[in-house]
Amino acid sequence: MIFDVEVSTEGAVTVVTVLGEVDVATAPTLRQTLLGLVSETGGPPRIVIDLAGVDFLDSTGLGVLLGALKRVRAKDGVLVLARAEPHVRKVFEITRVIEILPMHDDLQSAVDAAA
Amino acid sequence: MGEIELEIPARPEYLSLARQVVAAAAAVEPRFQADRIDDLRLAVSEATTNAVEAHASAESGGRIRIRCLLDLDGDSIRVEVRDEAGGFDPDAVPALPEPGDPTRLSFERGLGIPIMKQLADEAEIRPTDSGTMVELVVYRSSLSTSPDTDEAARDQSARP
Numbered sequence: 649m650i651f652d653v654e655v656s657t658e659g660a661v662t663v664v665t666v667l668g669e670v671d672v673a674t675a676p677t678l679r680q681t682l683l684g685l686v687s688e689t690g691g692p693p694r695i696v697i698d699l700a701g702v703d704f705l706d707s708t709g710l711g712v713l714l715g716a717l718k719r720v721r722a723k724d725g726v727l728v729l730a731r732a733e734p735h736v737r738k739v740f741e742i743t744r745v746i747e748i749l750p751m752h753d754d755l756q757s758a759v760d761a762a763a
Numbered sequence: 764m765g766e767i768e769l770e771i772p773a774r775p776e777y778l779s780l781a782r783q784v785v786a787a788a789a790a791v792e793p794r795f796q797a798d799r800i801d802d803l804r805l806a807v808s809e810a811t812t813n814a815v816e817a818h819a820s821a822e823s824g825g826r827i828r829i830r831c832l833l834d835l836d837g838d839s840i841r842v843e844v845r846d847e848a849g850g851f852d853p854d855a856v857p858a859l860p861e862p863g864d865p866t867r868l869s870f871e872r873g874l875g876i877p878i879m880k881q882l883a884d885e886a887e888i889r890p891t892d893s894g895t896m897v898e899l900v901v902y903r904s905s906l907s908t909s910p911d912t913d914e915a916a917r918d919q920s921a922r923p
Contacts, residue, residue, distance in 0.1 A: 649776075649779040669779055669782075671775070671778050671779070671808060671812065672775045672778065672812050672815065672816070673775035673776050673778055673779070704782065704804070704805070704808075706805060706808050706809060706812065706875070706878070707809055707812070707872075707873075707874035707875040707878050708812065708875075710874050711871035711872055711874065712871070714867075714868055714871050715868075715871045717868060718868040721868070735798060735801040738801075739805065739878065742878065742881045742882070743874050743877065743878060744861075744862045745862070745874075747862040747863070748862050748867065748868070
């Protein structure tokens, strides 16, 4: 199964690019990356998670994102999502997680929102 | 009636395979809509994840059996996910706080069963002698299902 997490920066914003399927087998890698980023950041973490390359995300994936948001908020930071495919976006909608974790249609507006 | 049975070790790394097989089984019926196959894929994955986790907490190596049955008219697919991990009480799963509730973020788990119930047209969780069986039915088109699902489908198609 293809799965990868890449980290880059756009000014003060960290962009986490996720590729492949996020489920109980792969979610621990994503969790580790996100928690590492939050704890390494001295000031408030500003993170965009780019989901354009994700073709599957389940409740475990949602749980990892909610857990990361909780830790980011504890440090007065911002966490936003970008570019989920419609069928991945649907998971955020039916669970109403989209009301807590904003989703942007393009990467630049997500970066602007986190900056 | 087309029937396919898959047996996997109760381990996370086999979930992807289970999803692929179930999606391919539904796609045997060419009129099965792609968005309904996505719904099926996720609902079955959540049921199978619960089975994997049940085996993990029961510390039993076990296997999970997944049976797919395409109905005669090709209008729906029924998928049974069966584990042998001793069973659990779905009513004991705590209710989630509303999204606006600050305590909501403390719940990183517990979304699997609500997702399953919302995506499948029928979802039933039943104890068996040795574990749990989840039975899911998904129709090939959102038009042939309940009014709720129709509304959800309209909402989705209205989105730019």
